[in-house]
Amino acid sequence: MKKGVAKVRRFQRRKYCRFCADKIPYIDYKDLKVLRGYITERGKILPRRMTGTCARHQRELTSAIMRARNIALLPFMEK
Secondary structure, eight states: OOTTOOOOOOOOOOOOOHHHHTTOSSOOTTOHHHHHTTBOTTSOBOOHHHHOOOHHHHHHHHHHHHHHHHTTSSOSSOO
């Protein structure tokens, strides 16, 4: 470690799966308000490490976003 450089540790809250917490049975591809929260402004799907969703719900979320894109409810990418 360099002299004079202090390590700064920030407290980061534990991420949790919103779908598990709310006990949502399945992720609906027609619920655009929820799906838009899991894609970037460029149209990419956010990864688990950023959103905190569990593996099962991340797979469901990905397939729901793909379905919504295929029937033109969500764009593949923004301009």
